Amino acid sequence: MRSTCSTDPTYSSSSWKTSWSKSPMRRSFSLTQLNSTHYQSVAFITHHRLGDALFTTPAIRELKRQIPDIEITILATSQAAHEVYLGNPHIKAAYDCSEGVPTEVKETHLDLTLAGLGNERSLSVSNTLNGACHFFVGTRISLKGQPRPRFKTGGADKNEAIIHATQNHINKFTRLFQLESPCCDFSYNLPITPKDTEFAKKKLQDLGIHQDQRLVGLHIGCRNIQKSKFFGLRKKELTNSRAWRMKEVIEFSGRLAKHDPQARGILTGTGSEAPLNAHLQKVCSNLIDLSNQFSIKQSAALVNELDTFICTDTGMQHISSSTSTPLIGLFGATNPVDTGPYPGRKQTTIIEADNMDMIRGSEVFLAYSETLKNHC
Incomplete structure (x- = not known):
């Protein structure tokens, strides 16, 4: 009509x-x-x-x-x-x-x-x-x-x-x-409270983390991992198109332990990623599993306490984009121009490949090292 x-x-x-x-x-x-x-x-x-x-x-x-x-x-x-x-x-x-x-x-x-x-x-x-x-x-x-x-x-x-x-x-x-020409501020609004910050700091303190220890956030899965039956008794590898491969995470962890023995990797995730992160914590002594323990804004508060955050294209990457913590985004199946960190965000490094199988742990560690030189 x-x-x-x-x-x-x-x-x-x-x-x-x-x-x-x-x-x-x-x-x-x-x-x-x-x-x-x-x-x-x-x-x-x-x-x-x-x-x-x-x-x-x-x-x-x-x-x-x-x-x-x-x-x-x-x-x-x-x-x-x-x-x-x-x-x-x-x-x-x-x-x-x-x-x-x-x-x-x-x-x-x-x-x-x-x-x-x-x-x-x-x-x-x-x-x-x-x-x-x-x-x-x-x-x-x-x-x-x-x-x-x-x-x-x-x-x-x-x-x-x-x-x-x-x-x-x-x-x-x-x-x-019919608004006037908008400003070019594309940053996200995700206000966190002092309670959120206090919660995140206490979690790290309870783990015995010292202030002089370097902390690297790692979020390598995505919300669809559980649906794809990624993790079984015989198959200990990720196949989801957005997830970073476990063997490359282990490679990154090994290089981190070699170059900075006191550094710790903080594994974040929801219940979907919890089995994966629990396995990685067993394999890599410098990784700490904090899956499924934070709300959205508590997660943002946690990222604020980290030196760098490494993440695939998932909700956690957008949470971390709302903070000022240096971010390394991993893209294999999606386009960072469309759904990556917001335009103009500082302290951002994008690693992009045709698929996640091609993103190596050595490449990510090199980007991490460069990030430390430039921002820390």
């Missing part, structure tokens, strides 16, 4: 498309521009993945900077996304909608709800709200398993087709709300 309206002051465009969602009381508008002065209360339905939620924080910050009077409510579609936005100074409130939309939100009139994705999670939240809803990418459900185009870094022509997800979100908000 196509409608036209030249008298409605809230839309700068003279026409828009409307489509009915699953609920007969909800309409989803596909807009090109909005008159921002007519929107005082705006809700944003977040992406459910940790990294994707962090990618949106600069856009929310920029929207609040340019429209100070706007009230932004975050509707998180996962507990991880909710934790990312808790304590964010640029929003009015954040709600965990992973198991249903709170009654308080349902009874609140919102001038506009924005949804980052048009998937089932976003639709289930938007269908319960008051006011219009705009999906940035339409309401089509994306097909799983479709290969994403990959662009190698290193040449201008190869990178023209893709920008970092963080910059993409800012561009969408800028066009939609």
Whole structure:
């Protein structure tokens, strides 16, 4: 159905498309521009993945900077996304909608709800709200398993087709709300509390870590490891496309022990990586397993206590990007231009190969040594 309206002051465009969602009381508008002065209360339905939620924080910050009077409510579609936005100074409130939309939100009139994705999670939240809803990418459900185009870094022509997800979100908000040219601050907002810092420091103290010991963070897995049945009695190697190979971790650990016997590698991870890290701790005496012991913000506080952090393309890399700790990112299956550390982040080294099998422990140790020279 196509409608036209030249008298409605809230839309700068003279026409828009409307489509009915699953609920007969909800309409989803596909807009090109909005008159921002007519929107005082705006809700944003977040992406459910940790990294994707962090990618949106600069856009929310920029929207609040340019429209100070706007009230932004975050509707998180996962507990991880909710934790990312808790304590964010640029929003009015954040709600965990992973198991249903709170009654308080349902009874609140919102001038506009924005949804980052048009998937089932976003639709289930938007269908319960008051006011219009705009999906940035339409309401089509994306097909799983479709290969994403990959662009190698290193040449201008190869990178023209893709920008970092963080910059993409800012561009969408800028066009939609007719904002002025945005600033170039793409850093993430992940506020940690003194309690988070105290928790991380106590964990290290309980391990007998001395202040003069060098600490290297290692996060070598990803959230899909458990699904791929990576670790069995007969198969002690990783095959997940995003995970760093165990034999190369052991190679790195050996070189670290040889050149700096007092240094310790801190293994981070969720329950999925816990069996892997437990095995590595047995094999390498200078590695310490701290899997599944930290919340998202406690993890950021832990990274703040480290000298360097080495990580694959996973949520933990984006957490570490929110800190000032030197970061070494390992990319074999994904594109760092798209989902790597945010553009302009200092103290960042990217190691990229066609696949994770090609990233050697010796290469990572060399990058680690150079990082120490440049930043420590």
